[in-house]
Amino acid sequence: MSAKARRILTLNAISRKGLARLPEGYVVGNDVAEPDGILVRSHAMHDMAIPASVMAIGRAGAGTNNIPVKQMSERGIVVFNAPGANANAVKELVIAGMIMGARNLAPALCFVSRLEGDAERLHEQVEAGKKQYVGHELAGRTLGVVGLGAIGSMVADAAIRLGMHVIGFDPEITVEAAWRLPAQVKKAASVEDLVKHADFVSLHVPFLPATRDLINAERINLMRKGTVLLNFARDGIVSEPAVLDGLNQGRLHAYVCDFPSNLLRQHPRFVALPHLGASTEEAEENCAVMVAEQLADYLENGNILNSVNFPNINMPRESTWRLAIANANVPNMLGQISTALAGAGLNIHNMLNKSKGDLAYTLVDVDSAVPEAVLLALAGIEGVLRVRYLPAE
Numbered sequence: 001m002s003a004k005a006r007r008i009l010t011l012n013a014i015s016r017k018g019l020a021r022l023p024e025g026y027v028v029g030n031d032v033a034e035p036d037g038i039l040v041r042s043h044a045m046h047d048m049a050i051p052a053s054v055m056a057i058g059r060a061g062a063g064t065n066n067i068p069v070k071q072m073s074e075r076g077i078v079v080f081n082a083p084g085a086n087a088n089a090v091k092e093l094v095i096a097g098m099i100m101g102a103r104n105l106a107p108a109l110c111f112v113s114r115l116e117g118d119a120e121r122l123h124e125q126v127e128a129g130k131k132q133y134v135g136h137e138l139a140g141r142t143l144g145v146v147g148l149g150a151i152g153s154m155v156a157d158a159a160i161r162l163g164m165h166v167i168g169f170d171p172e173i174t175v176e177a178a179w180r181l182p183a184q185v186k187k188a189a190s191v192e193d194l195v196k197h198a199d200f201v202s203l204h205v206p207f208l209p210a211t212r213d214l215i216n217a218e219r220i221n222l223m224r225k226g227t228v229l230l231n232f233a234r235d236g237i238v239s240e241p242a243v244l245d246g247l248n249q250g251r252l253h254a255y256v257c258d259f260p261s262n263l264l265r266q267h268p269r270f271v272a273l274p275h276l277g278a279s280t281e282e283a284e285e286n287c288a289v290m291v292a293e294q295l296a297d298y299l300e301n302g303n304i305l306n307s308v309n310f311p312n313i314n315m316p317r318e319s320t321w322r323l324a325i326a327n328a329n330v331p332n333m334l335g336q337i338s339t340a341l342a343g344a345g346l347n348i349h350n351m352l353n354k355s356k357g358d359l360a361y362t363l364v365d366v367d368s369a370v371p372e373a374v375l376l377a378l379a380g381i382e383g384v385l386r387v388r389y390l391p392a393e
């Protein structure tokens with residue numbers, strides 16, 4: 001069965017192994033006009049005019065704060081991400097970040113890069129200078145993890161294996177994530193409670209209005225003297241002026257993050273990487289494969305897996321003629337949809353409806369072809385955001 005020639009616009013480079021998961025016949029590229037779907041990594045989409053043809057957006061990564069999700073929901077556009085697909089890559093970089101902070105590796109590397117002279121002179125300077133960079137070990141220290149999702153839980157597990165104590169805070173932890181956590185992880189009552197009892201604090205929460213400046217001056221003042229703060233989530237989660245004060249006063253020993261900053265760049269104990277958390281071959285491939293498969297199944301069959309705005313839904317095809325309807329989560333939508341179909345003499349073979357917050361989504365398989373007039377009638381029901389007709393090819 002060959003798929004319809006769908007059009008996919010890529011806004012960032014997406015791993016070729018992921019693109020290979022799109023069905024044969026799809027037209028894919030960074031200049032595709034009137035796309036059915038978009039694949040994106042960190043490209044900023046908030047100020048972009050998103051074409052009327054778009055039905056779905058696939059974020060080949062975790063954070064969706066670069067996508068105007070609310071506006072997409074209002075247009076019935078499904079936004080997917082790739083939960084957990086880059087978590088191991090980030091975890092490994094966080095461990096590297098903890099060691100960089102604890103062992104003063106960034107200033108030590110700067111010191112080495114400035115050395116001059118012959119081998120004997122280098123040796124003398126190294127042996128005289130190294131005492132400035134004495135650090136401490138991770139084993140026996142306490143790590144506080146804020147956000148215990150895909151990445152936070154892996155960081156907690158790795159830290160325990162390195163001999164650290166771990167405390168965590170996540171008021172919205174899922175049951176699945178709680179099961180993944182090692183039993184040794186202690187629960188903090190609040191961010192304040194966590195920062196008071198940690199030597200390292202690592203942030204793994206999404207960037208939302210509620211998490212903006214989650215680490216501010218008040219919370220830095222509660223930290224133990226010499227805390228290493230790690231941020232491989234998003235820059236806006238940390239107040240940079242507060243971090244600068246914390247570094248200058250010694251409350252923070254180091255701030256290690258994935259986000260360069262003009263305010264902090266001159267500080268010797270500020271360590272910034274160029275947003276490298278998910279930049280491994282493995283993570284790029286995992287994310288692209290996951291999101292390409294999700295996007296294709298949505299475009300071909302209307303099924304939804306791992307959307308941040310619509311519910312998960314999967315209905316095996318039992319008839320040739322399928323309708324996929326995105327609608328507001330309000331009473332009597334199913335009644336009106338069934339009435340419109342019955343009024344046109346269409347028999348419902350199978351139907352599934354799921355909801356998530358203010359949105360709902362309905363898959364209907366019918367026993368005969370759906371006339372254009374019925375599609376228009378369904379689209380005209382108040383609260384219906386989008387109607388797609390997906391006859392099997």
Ligand SMILES: NC(=O)c1ccc[n+]([C@@H]2O[C@H](COP(=O)([O-])OP(=O)(O)OC[C@H]3O[C@@H](n4cnc5c(N)ncnc54)[C@H](O)[C@@H]3O)[C@@H](O)[C@H]2O)c1
Nearest residue numbers: 062063147148149150151170172204205206232233277278
């Ligand atoms: N540096 C990078 O390249 C990189 C890579 C991947 C992800 N990220 C960022 O890391 C974030 C987390 O990724 P993930 O895959 O672990 O996501 P996730 O959704 O699996 O986990 C996020 C966790 O944060 C928790 N949370 C939300 N608000 C909170 C709050 N106020 N306090 C404490 N916990 C809170 C949630 O309940 C959830 O368990 C992403 O949203 C993204 O912004 C960065």
Ligand SMILES: O=C(O)[C@H](O)COP(=O)(O)O
Nearest residue numbers: 041042060061062063278
């Ligand atoms: O949220 C994410 O997945 C990361 O920030 C990775 O972003 P990237 O795909 O642009 O590397």
